[in-house]
Amino acid sequence: MALNLNDAIQACWKRIDEGQVATYIPALAKVDPYQLGVCLYDVDSGKKNCAGAANVRFAIESVSKVITLLYAIERLGLAKVEEQVGTRQTGFAFDTILNMEITKETKPLNPFVNSGAILVSSLIEEEDHRSPFDQILDFTREICHDPQVTLNEEIYQSELRTGDMNRSLAYYLKAKETLANDVTTSLETYFKQCSMMVTCESLANLGAVLANDGIAPWSGERLISSDAATYAKSVMMTTGLYNESGTYSVKIGIPTKSGVGGGLVASAPKYGIGIFSPALDPAGNSVAGLALLEMISRELKLDIFNY
C-alpha cells in the first residue's frame, strides 16, 4: 500500500484546529481535541493497518445508529424496517423535526437523523429477559469484534440529563403513533447505545463486515444478510454525514457514518475503516477525521463513483 498512515495523520493534524469537541455534555467537552487515529482493515489480505490514537476508546454516539439499524433488520426483516422509516434526505440538521412537520410526514425521513434512530431503537423488543440495549451491546461486540465494548455510565447519565430535545422528538413520534415502544424505554435504549465505548479498530471491523457483504472477514461467518449490508451502505452514503452527506459523497465517495464523539466508520469495497478525532465541524462531523478519510479515498482510489 502506497499510503503511509502516519504521514497521513501528520498531514491532517492541523485540521484539528478548525473544529471543536462536542460540548453538550461534560464528558465529551473534556475530551482532548488533539487526537487523531485510524485503523484500516484490508479485507482481502486480512491485514489491519492502524496509526495514531487507534486504540483510544471514545463514545460511539451516532455511529451506533448503523449497528442498531442492522440489528433491527436482523430481528424484524428489512421490509418491516422500511415500513417504519424512510431513506430520504431531510435537508435539515439531525435533531430537528422541521422536515417532518413541513412535509406532513409521520414516519422519520431516514434512520440516521435522531428521530429516525430513536424510532429504530424502539423497534427492538425485550427478549428472553434481555433488554433491547443488552441485545444491542452483544451485537455490537460481535460485529465490532470487540468484547471490550462497554457502556460508559458517566456519558449515559449525561445523555439522560441533557436529552430533552431527544425526548421532544420521541414524544412527537409517539403523538404521530409511530414509536413502537414507550418513550422511556426507547430513549433508554437510544441513550445507552450512544454511550458505548469503541476504538478505531472496533469501527474498522464493523466497516469490514459491511465491506465484505455482511460476512466477518476474521471468521468467515455471515453476521448480517447481504441485503442488510447493501441497504446500510446506501443509507450511509446518502444520509450518513448528516446535512453534509451530499457534500462528502462528492469529496470522498465512501459510505460513512459519523458520531459527535469524533468517530467515523467507513466501508469501501474491500476496506473497512475506523477513524477517531473529536474536533467537529458545525454539522457535527470530525474535521480531521474526514480530511484523513478523503486522503485515504484518494490515495487508495476508494471513491465508489470513480468507475
Added chain:
Amino acid sequence: MALNLNDAIQACWKRIDEGQVATYIPALAKVDPYQLGVCLYDVDSGKKNCAGAANVRFAIESVSKVITLLYAIERLGLAKVEEQVGTRQTGFAFDTILNMEITKETKPLNPFVNSGAILVSSLIEEEDHRSPFDQILDFTREICHDPQVTLNEEIYQSELRTGDMNRSLAYYLKAKETLANDVTTSLETYFKQCSMMVTCESLANLGAVLANDGIAPWSGERLISSDAATYAKSVMMTTGLYNESGTYSVKIGIPTKSGVGGGLVASAPKYGIGIFSPALDPAGNSVAGLALLEMISRELKLDIFNY
C-alpha cells in the same frame, strides 16, 4: 446476459397504469403513456442491447441537467462550478426555493433542482458567436453520440409560455446575486436544453461515457475528465431522482437522472442505460422506467452498494 429485455419490458408494462404523463405543457400531455423502451450499453463488449420503444424520440427535459453540468465543468473547471452550486439534498420538490429560503443559503443546494440547473446554464458563456445553447447542443450530440438530437421548437415555445415558476427562481437567484448571466439568456438556454429530443440509445451512450470514466467507449476518446464523471455520478446518486433520490439509492443503487419527458439515464460500472416511459410518479420520475431499472439492477447485480 441472463436478462431478456423484452421479457423485462413485459413484466414492467402494467406499472405504466400507476403513472401519468406530464401535463404542464400540451406537447408533453399528448404523449402516449403506453410506451416503454430501454437500451443497455455493455462497455466491455461494446454491444448495445435495445428493446421496446428504444428509438422513439422524446423530450430530454431534466436529464439535460447532467449534460449541461458536465459541459460547464469542462468549460469552467470543477472548482468553479462547485463554488457556485452545492451538492446537498434539499428535502423538497424540485421547483421550490423553500430550502434556500429556510436555510438562508444563497447558492442553490444542488445542480439538479431547477434553481441549481438554471444557475449552471447561466454559467455557460457565448463563445465565438455561438450561443450557450448551441454549444450545449453540440456537446449533447457528441456525448450522446447522436447527431440527430435537435431542438423541438413546439416544446421550447411551450416551456417559454409556462415557465413562470422558473422565471421566479431565476429572479430569486438574480436577487441573491448568484445568477451568472441575465435572466432572459439563462432561461432561454435552460428551456432550450430541456427541449432537445433524444432516444433511449442516446441516453445509453451518455450513460456509457459516465460508466467508462469519461471515455467514449465507441471511439476510445476522452470526452470529459475522470473527475467530472465521478462528480456527476455521485450527484446523480444523491439527488438525481428529485426528492426520492434516497428511496431509489436503496432500491436500485445506480446513479440515475430522470426527466419529466419520461427519460432516465443510468450509469452503472460497465453499463450505460437509457430508458423511456412517459407515465410519471408524483415526484416526476418514470414509474415503469424505474421498475425496469430496478429489475435490470437486480438481475445484472449492478447495485454499486452491493459489495
Added chain:
Amino acid sequence: MALNLNDAIQACWKRIDEGQVATYIPALAKVDPYQLGVCLYDVDSGKKNCAGAANVRFAIESVSKVITLLYAIERLGLAKVEEQVGTRQTGFAFDTILNMEITKETKPLNPFVNSGAILVSSLIEEEDHRSPFDQILDFTREICHDPQVTLNEEIYQSELRTGDMNRSLAYYLKAKETLANDVTTSLETYFKQCSMMVTCESLANLGAVLANDGIAPWSGERLISSDAATYAKSVMMTTGLYNESGTYSVKIGIPTKSGVGGGLVASAPKYGIGIFSPALDPAGNSVAGLALLEMISRELKLDIFNY
C-alpha cells in the same frame, strides 16, 4: 337592544353542520354538536342577556390560556411575562413548533399557541402549599364569577393520556432552557387548566372584566390591572383565533379567544360575551359560535376598528 339573541341563535343554527366536534379525546368526541348558547353582559346596565345553551357546562380548553396569562401577569408582572413569551403571530397551527424552529426563536411566539401557553403555565409557582393549578382554579372562579368551576377529572385524564404532542413541545422548551418549571408539573398545570368546566355565563363574566378595564362590573372591584387587560385584549385580537386570527379581526373585530371545547370569550367595549357551540372548523374554532359573534358584532356595532 335591537338584537334578539334567540333569533340570532336560530339564524346561525344551520352553521353547526359545517363543523365537527373535537375527536382527539373521547370526552369531547361524545359531546352533542347541536348546541349553541350565548351570554351577553352589558357592562353599563349590568344586565346579562342569555339564550340557548347558555348554562351548559363545557370544557374550557384553550380559553383558559387567557386566564392563566392574566394570572401570571398578576403574580410576576407584565414585564417578566413579556420577557418569556412574545406576541407575534406564527403563521402556523397552534400545536406546531415549526415557526420557532425556522426562525431559530427560543421563546414561544405568543401565549396562545400551545408552546407559549405551556410556558406561561410553567411560570406559576407553588405558593403556601397551593399548587399552580389550585391557584389558577381559584382565580378562574373569581374572574369568571363562578364558584361552580371545577376540574373535570375524565377530561383531565384524557388530556394526560393523549397529550404527547404537548409533551413534545414541553421538552422542546426545556431543551431550549425556556421552560420555568419541570415538564411534569408544567403539563399537569396545563392539562388541568384545560379541563375546567365553564358556561357561557362564566365566559361572559370574564369578557366583562376585560371590557371594563380589569374591574369586575358585578362588584366594582379591580381584579386585574388595566395594563393586563389591555395586553390580553391585544393578544386576543392578533392571535386568539389561532391561525385565523387575522381573518376574524377583519370579519368581527372583537378580541376573542376560542377553545376546542367549543367555547369563545370575547371582549368588546362595554360588552363581555361568552358563546358555546362545540362543532369546530378545521382551525379549531367554533363555527356557529363565530357566526353568532359576527352577527352580534354587526348588529351592536362592536367592531373596534369601525371608527
Added chain:
Amino acid sequence: MALNLNDAIQACWKRIDEGQVATYIPALAKVDPYQLGVCLYDVDSGKKNCAGAANVRFAIESVSKVITLLYAIERLGLAKVEEQVGTRQTGFAFDTILNMEITKETKPLNPFVNSGAILVSSLIEEEDHRSPFDQILDFTREICHDPQVTLNEEIYQSELRTGDMNRSLAYYLKAKETLANDVTTSLETYFKQCSMMVTCESLANLGAVLANDGIAPWSGERLISSDAATYAKSVMMTTGLYNESGTYSVKIGIPTKSGVGGGLVASAPKYGIGIFSPALDPAGNSVAGLALLEMISRELKLDIFNY
C-alpha cells in the same frame, strides 16, 4: 392637549442611533438619518399639530400599500379583493414567499407583504387611457389632501434596477395563476406607487380619513366606504408593521403601516398621525418613529385595546 410634540421629538431623538437607513437603493441610502417629524390631525377640532421634519418629502414606499388597497376596494369592491388576498399573518419577513410555499397557499396571505401588495396593484386596470399608476397617484393626492405628491423618478428607476426579488414574487404569483395583470405592468405600478414623495402631513391626512370612518375631515366628503376604512385599519393592526405587528399591537395599539422610507401612518379614533424618521429597525420599521408613536399613544390614551 397635554402632549408637547417638540418635547416628544426631543425625547425620542436618541433612538435614531439604534436604526439604519435603508440601503438597498442609493436614493434611500443617502437620506440623512437624523430626521424626525410628526403631524397629528385632531379630527374633532380639525386642527393639525406638526413638529420637527413634518414637511420634509420622503419616499412613501410600503405605506402606499394602504392607499392601493383602498383604491382597489373602491374600484372592485371589498368582496372581490378579499377573494384575491387573505388577511392572515405570515410569521415571516415581508419579501419572502416561504409561508405560501409551506402552507401550499396560492393566494398571498395579506395585502401588506410584498407578494400581496403586488397582487393588489395588479388588480387595478387601465381606464380611459389612464394607467393604473396614474389612477393611484390621483387617488393618493386626494386621500392625502396633497396635490404635491409626485413620482420620484430617481427612486423609481432604482426600484426597477434592484427589484429582482419582487420580480421573483410576481412570477411566483403568475405561475400560481393569481396575478391579475402581466408581470411588467403589475411591477411598474408597484414600483411607481412606492416611489411617490409624501410628507408627515400627507400621511396625517390619510390617517385622518381612516380615523373618520372614510370621510375627509377637511371637506366632509366621503372618500372611501366605511367598510373599506374598517377593513384597512384591522389589517394595519394585525399585519401593518411586518413581522413585528403583534409586538406593536401590544406596545402601541393603533392601526399603523410603515414604509422603508421611514414613514408611518397611524389611525386612532379621532386622530390621524403621520410620522417620518428614516432610521429603521431590522424588521424595516422606523425606530424613532415607533418610539414617538408609542409616546403619543400613551399620552393621549389612544391604545384601542385600552377600554
